């Protein structure tokens with residue numbers, strides 16, 4: 001069966017904007033964050049405290065958080081790769097962070113300039129210090145179903161990386177299909193592999209990019225396997241500058257349209273959200289890749 005309610009983890013301001021050619025002005029980002037919360041999203045990944053040369057689109061993280069008016073019931077997690085990033089996030093008053101690991105050697109090197117093992121050594125002090133400060137820590141695992149350089153990825157390797165992040169103290173794992181190659185059978189197999197290894201399904205979230213048009217089907221499959229937290233991006237923005245052939249995330253509008261139809265609660269107002277993505281598309285100078293946004297506002 002399907003869950004009665006799904007928590008949407010909105011990643012547009014981070015995964016979406018990190019991949020745009022243009023650097024969006026900080027006041028536009030702040031309006032985006034406000035409009036997403038107005039539309040009923042309660043978890044909005046705001047930005048990344050990564051090296052500004054690696055992701056110049058998000059180099060304004062300090063300024064963004066300084067301008068953000070906190071709202072009751074809304075959390076604004078940020079990406080943090082290392083202790084330098086954690087120092088910056090703590091100084092900005094952040095309460096929720098996400099570390100991001102790779103399931104493959106090649107992407108660990110391309111995205112983090114580390115080996116599989118040395119990425120773990122980088123994350124360990126981040127998680128222990130963050131937990132000691134009372135922060136909530138999410139762990140992403142990228143390339144869970146395929147890697148542009150290495151091809152298919154063994155579910156056992158993904159489970160091993162994910163278990164290490166949970167053992168470090170992450171409260172949740174987000175399983176990333178960074179390049180959008182998974183199909184429903186692969187999704188079921190990986191969720192089952194985690195449960196077989198003793199990970200409660202309540203600790204899992206899914207993060208699908210829509211490169212091959214499978215993101216929504218894959219999400220529904222994950223929900224049928226007990227997952228209740230889903231990552232998506234308003235208007236379908238997104239991608240990873242360090243992963244070849246990564247396109248946008250599952251569009252939040254496409255997800256909400258589907259879940260509304262299935263009677264699964266999200267708390268999101270689809271009209272307000274589509275207005276927001278149509279507005280953002282004008283700011284970015286290109287139409288939203290979301291089918292639902294185009295159908296409603298095209």
Ligand code: HMG
Nearest residue numbers: 049050051054081084085100111112113140142176178240
């Ligand atoms: P590095 O070059 O190995 O860094 O990069 P380093 O540790 O050798 O440090 C070099 C210099 O950078 C030092 O300065 C550090 O202080 C500075 P120096 O002493 O030479 O003057 N530095 C920093 N400055 C500001 N903030 C920091 C920071 N760290 C070091 N945080 C590093 C390693 C991890 C920093 C780099 O590789 C990086 O920033 N990578 C981030 C890449 C990224 O953001 N990718 C996109 C997000 S992941 C994604 O999109 C996938 C996801 O959506 C899930 C999915 O779809 O699968 C999450």
Ligand code: MG
Nearest residue numbers: 015176178239
């Ligand atoms: Mg992503």
